[in-house]
Amino acid sequence: MNPMPLPNEPVDELLSDYFKSAMPKPWPSAPRLAEPSRAVAARTEPGRRARFTLAASVAVMVGACWYFASAPQPAARTRPGAEPMLPDGSATMPKEFKRPAPPPMLD
């Protein structure tokens, strides 16, 4: 500031008192500026989250494939059309499901 001594006249004193009383006291600080938000920061690295999500998805997929591939297989499989049977051979198809035997051929 470049202060200038005020003339010591009543009108000058009055004007000075009036305008100085109108000024905010204490002088307020500068307006608050918004901090750079996380969203803005995230925008600066747009692929970071996407890359992480993709990597996690691929890892889950590979893990699932490995798990199912190494799971124990059934000991024996029945051939298509063969009579179903338990692995120890103790059970056979219930009678009611069995196809009746064809009648003997008459000559």
Next chain:
Amino acid sequence: MPEGAAKRSGARHESARRAEFEELYERHGREVWALAYARWMDSDLAQDVTQEAFLRLWKHWEAGESDVIQNPRAWLLRVARNLAEDYSKSAFRRNGTQPPELLNGVHSKQPMPIETLERDELFGQLRSVLEELSPADRDILTLRYALDYDSNRIAEILGVAVTAIHMRLSRARQRVAERLTEPSEKS
């Protein structure tokens, strides 16, 4: 440039810009306030205008338009004037309002010392006289008496010749003195 280095450089730039912004506010905030105050003689409104003008400057800087503003001080003063003018077009202003202390003539319940009452009355008269002056004269008086600026500095801010400032200041003071003494002369 590596990502980390770019980040650090950006943070330094941001910090320097904030420091520059606060320095500008300290240096020119009162001038911006004075010109806004001179328009409507309303301290709170002038403060709002000041804050808004500086926030707009910051937004320009954030948008990367700092190079466009060659003279931030002149830019701020112009924006403050425009904001104060815009206020006259707002519904709030058209519908009219008064400072809270004058609403419905209701005054504080607290007893006021006689000196304060006399001073307020005198300030009320002065305010009426100042409102009759032109906004240009009020600009000069506000810068002169609120900020103690000399004529050279006022001329620089307002873009007017120093001799014109001298003349207008002298005339405005004389008019204020005459108008304030009129009632006592009549009585």
